[in-house]
Amino acid sequence: MSDASLPQTAATGPRSTKPRSEAEIRAHGIDIAANPPQRALHLHRELDRVWRDAPGWAGFFTSVNHGTIGLRFMVTSFVFFAIGGVLAMLIRAQLATREGDFLDVALYNQIFTMHGSIMMFLFAIPLLEGLALWLLPKILGARDMAFPRLSALGYWCYFFGGAIIVLSLVFGVAPNGGWFMYVPLTDKTYTPGVNADVWLLGVTFVEISAMAAAVEITVTILRCRAPGMPLTKMPLMAWYLLGTAVMMLVGFPPLILGSILLEVQRAFDWPFFDVARGGDPMLWQHLFWLFGHPEVYIIFLPAAGALSTIIPVLSRTTILGYGALVAAVIGLVFLSFGLWVHHMFTVGIPHMALAFFSAASALVVVPTAVQIFAWIGTMWMGQVQLRLPMLYVMGFFATFVMGGLTGVMLAMVPFNWQAHDTHFVVAHLHYVLIGGFVFPMLAAVTYWMPLICGRWRIRGLGESAFWLILIGFHGTFFIMHLTGLLGMPRRVAVYPDNPEWEWLNLTSSIFGMVMSAGFALFAFDIIMQWLFGRRSWRNPWDAPTHEWAMPLPAPSYNFASLPGPRQPDAGALLPLARGEGLLPGAPRGDRETLVVDPGSGRPDHVAVLATSTALPIATSAAIGSFFGMMLAGQYWLALLGIAATLIMAWRWGGIMGVTHDRGRIEVAPGIQLPLHYQTRNTLAYTGALALLLADGALFGSLLFGVGFLGVVAPGWPAPPSGLAHGPLLLAALAALALMAVGSWAAMRAERLRAAPAGSSWALAGLVCGLIALGLLGVLAAGLDDPRRHARDALRGAILGYAVVHGVIAVMLALRTVMDFRQGRISLSRRGAAPAWQLFQGWWLATSAAALGTVALLEVLS
């Protein structure tokens, strides 16, 4: 790679503050003239009035600003980290002696289950979401995330769901089936209590926030970059987070589907996993690990992104091998979906599959190795400054490399058969997760702390915390490899017959306390920095990326004017503050940010973002009422929760759209852009596409379940079906035809939006959708009892999928009809029609595919 094609932010180097020459800008492809300078203080006041949260508690509950929400995510996740850490200490206390009677076995089972679940779902994922929400708009040069209300909705779902999960521990009904919840142990027979429901419902509730964040991160990176920043030159962190978000979109749906199916089995006795009635517990393991393995990389990628950001800055150089790192990220995204079976080497997998997944698991090391050597090469090239974030980077290397190598060992089937489910695996996964996630995240926190609080840390505390954590960690987990090799399995509370394991465990326990002290000191250091640190000067690390092109602490609106090609890096701090960038100030009193073309980064339109509102918290409370009723076993009342959620979802659309056309906005001299109301390819449209990617993964997982049970599960073929084939087929075909007519109507409604016929088409589409939904109801009434056999249960699940999407399509049709009535559609404004078309088409396509699959299986059997 020649120097000319190096990434824009990196090539200019940390110290380059001079504006680009005309030749440079022309070579870059896009030039945007600078706006005339204004008084920075005036701009600040104008923007802050529009962007800041409401004062007091009202602001706490109504904030949608990514700065507030992102920080809140991170703080909350560290609180859960502390809770999970306390549980870990209880585990270590219990295992310190071989007949520890500190906890009884039943309580111990709850505690290790909760430790794993909290660390995964309430700490790691939310922390990376919080970091992404907080950092992305700043590093990309935008004022907020693409969907501010969605950020807040995600936070409240996380908060309420996490609260349910943690409170269950207080009431003694916490999940106790291990964090991967294998059935049949977690079905109604072997876990009659509410414990498993807490996990299934609570985690699914929390995962709403993961899906929300994934959609938002994807759209923000693709559409909210600084104008003139092509995909191929964006900061590496954005590439890493884009990979993460896409993996979340595809990786979480299998888990969500598995959780729904298992909860339906527990609540309504539909036998998806009951081997006596055509189900198979192996289906749970496949769905869980289809999520579970990508999950490891979902956690690792943002951490690696932080490393790729911090290492060059603290080595006073640019990153080595930008292109290779991007290729490594893309490689990891794809490869990580081909590895899940390596968690299942001992379940009785066919011989060839073992070889394939073993080789694939080894192959995934290659992109990781590329990154490791690129980082070492970068440090070699530059001059390493061993400041606190760099210490944590060193901690990462010392830990993660070993975790990766034990991972390669575990990928080898003969070794896996010996070490699987022992403390060797426990040691390995802590090396990978603490090495590959916690150390880089601590580096990230210490690195971005000045931007968060505007203060510099107090000397000494941070270093002490680092050494305590590092020594405590290796003291705890290094010898745990040996404990496992000596035969100690996971998840045992006592080991009375094995005195040879005792000294190993005692050592681990003692060092575990040292590590805890380290984390406590870390938290103390951060609080001290926040409260008492001295004021930091701007861009204290002399970093190139845009998040440092703003005053400290970061203002509510990020940039007084948005960075364009003439403000390529953090050196443009003053011109940006004076409004020389794009879209300066908030002269219209709206929260405005720029939207660009996904590939080239050419400015496309101006999006008006949502302001503070209580709708997100109210919506998540409505969703929570559904989960709460399900948890309480009040299934009929849960319908009220669904109704409340639908009402809230309807209100969500209320602020979208305007009743009159607005003029174009001059974002820079000579560049006039439309507002998003008058554009078709809006942020919301891109978001809907991202959501459909996740939806497709969910639907694919469901079809995988149909195929898997039909082919692999014992207990097939299913008993003869009592279906009235003729009438039901007729009803299904009629429903499909109506969905197709609805799709046509949605298209006509948009095309004829300026004519009176448009409104009529929308109404016709709505009626078609309603009748199709009614026909699906007829089908539901005609199905075999889903409790009889997994085949019948799967048909019920497929029908449920169609009904849910029918409700979404009908609501969008209704919204379009209302948009016509309320004058929110004109020649240049399209209202909800484009989104309606997408979901109506999706409803039609998935229903047709589902009917085809069911019919095919019926013919074959």
Add this chain to the structure above:
Amino acid sequence: MLIGGGLITLMICVMLVLAIRARAGSGRGERFWIWGWGLGFSLPVLTILVGFSLWIGERMLARADDALRVEAHAARWDWEFVQPGPDGQPVRTETTLFVPAGSSFDVFISSEDVIHSFWVPQLGGKMDAVPGHVNVHRLRADAPGTYEGLCAEFCGVGHPFMRFTVIAYDPAAPMPDMSEYIIEDAQP
């Protein structure tokens, strides 16, 4: 494998120290680090390792030959075994499995209720007992003796206590006394 892993860890640590001590601008280019180390080093090592593991794994697989066949059936929180008795006929025993030393045997593993896992650490390898499925795992005790076994998949409150014993007897000597473990009423 452990030694190789240790050497690689050590190598990375040395590289890091050198990288920290290196003067600015003294490093090698992208070709050296990405192609040389990232791909040129990792790919051959992994290829050799995977090949070796497949070769070993092949020998561990159960295949259709005349190896002795025994059964292990897991139920919360106990193990039942079926193996040849003193008269050569299969007998059912509780918590203890008797096999001849020095020859391979296939364990047919099944479960009554939840997922368990059959593991005798000293004999190597483990295999899950999954309801509705029968998994086969090939083992071999080279010398006569008593080997401790345990359930390796979490299965509820009795999991830590779900132990069993494998007694490998000398096939040339008289059979050990199994009577204390035999379950009378259940004839396979």
